[in-house]
Amino acid sequence: MRNRSVTYSSEATFQALADPTRRAVLDLLRRGSQPAGQIAGAFPVSRPAISKHLRLLRRAHLVREHREGRHRVYQLNPEPLRAVDSWLEQYRSFWSASLANLKAFVEAEHARESQTARKRKGTS
Amino acid sequence: MRNRSVTYSSEATFQALADPTRRAVLDLLRRGSQPAGQIAGAFPVSRPAISKHLRLLRRAHLVREHREGRHRVYQLNPEPLRAVDSWLEQYRSFWSASLANLKAFVEAEHARESQTARKRKGTS
DNA sequence: TCATCGCGTAACTGTAAGGTTACGCATTAT
DNA sequence: ATAATGCGTAACCTTACAGTTACGCGATGA
Numbered sequence: 001m002r003n004r005s006v007t008y009s010s011e012a013t014f015q016a017l018a019d020p021t022r023r024a025v026l027d028l029l030r031r032g033s034q035p036a037g038q039i040a041g042a043f044p045v046s047r048p049a050i051s052k053h054l055r056l057l058r059r060a061h062l063v064r065e066h067r068e069g070r071h072r073v074y075q076l077n078p079e080p081l082r083a084v085d086s087w088l089e090q091y092r093s094f095w096s097a098s099l100a101n102l103k104a105f106v107e108a109e110h111a112r113e114s115q116t117a118r119k120r121k122g123t124s
Numbered sequence: 125m126r127n128r129s130v131t132y133s134s135e136a137t138f139q140a141l142a143d144p145t146r147r148a149v150l151d152l153l154r155r156g157s158q159p160a161g162q163i164a165g166a167f168p169v170s171r172p173a174i175s176k177h178l179r180l181l182r183r184a185h186l187v188r189e190h191r192e193g194r195h196r197v198y199q200l201n202p203e204p205l206r207a208v209d210s211w212l213e214q215y216r217s218f219w220s221a222s223l224a225n226l227k228a229f230v231e232a233e234h235a236r237e238s239q240t241a242r243k244r245k246g247t248s
Numbered sequence: 249t250c251a252t253c254g255c256g257t258a259a260c261t262g263t264a265a266g267g268t269t270a271c272g273c274a275t276t277a278t
Numbered sequence: 279a280t281a282a283t284g285c286g287t288a289a290c291c292t293t294a295c296a297g298t299t300a301c302g303c304g305a306t307g308a
Contacts (some may be wrong), residue, residue: 030218048285052267056265071275079219082219090154095202095206161254161255171254172299191304196255
């Protein structure tokens with residue numbers, strides 16, 4: 001039981017990160033834990049809207065909640081982001097090659113379009 | 125105009141990554157470019173469904189398409205993933221602290237629950 | 249020229265998301 | 279006890295999405 005690594009469904013994590021407001025909530029919680037109302041105050045949407053975002057973030061285990069009196073304090077839990085990071089890891093090696101690919105792509109695109117233009121003029 | 129870095133809306137990127145099928149398509153394209161039909165063949169859903177996923181991936185600039193005869197070959201473009209990576213970067217420093225936070229959280233949780241139990245028994 | 253292949257798109261359906269307002273339940277203050 | 283605070287949830291609306299089948303269009307082969 002010691003050293004047991006908790007695994008989270010990266011499915012829920014990716015889905016939680018899809019919304020910009022939820023990412024902003026996480027960014028906010030990086031500065032420190034906050035009660036729900038205070039979080040809601042930082043956004044232009046209604047408090048229930050934030051409450052639902054927090055529910056999704058809870059479901060994805062990206063935040064934890066605990067009660068302090070009548071406050072519900074939310075705390076960031078970055079653990080599930082490791083899964084995102086490891087998924088991304090497989091793509092890092094492609095980044096360096098990416099610009100070269102782009103160059104080749106653009107050149108091919110130009111070649112193709114010139115050809116199309118010629119065909120349209122009946123030069124084929 | 126030289127050395128101009130193209131920026132992508134990380135909004136579209138995160139949203140594109142939200143769907144497991146689309147992530148699988150990207151994973152598939154890491155092995156090499158493929159025409160749309162071949163991609164569709166790798167999944168249990170219909171070809172038009174994949175076609176729509178590809179449209180979203182195109183919109184997020186995560187794939188590029190070019191025609192070869194009657195084939196439409198899709199190529200991975202990992203560039204937009206850089207934005208995801210840099211967003212994630214701000215959280216890496218929290219990962220090491222995460223387990224310690226979890227420990228503190230669980231302990232606080234225990235303490236709170238014991239207290240609640242005592243209150244329910246009228247021991248407050 | 250005509251049939252076939254490859255693939256995107258339109259039209260439709262069911263479901264989930266994100267937003268709202270109204271309400272209810274604890275907890276704290278008076 | 280009663281009022282007020284903090285926050286989640288229900289009910290509802292609108293839009294987006296993932297899937298389907300039917301169709302159409304360009305490219306290729308006969």
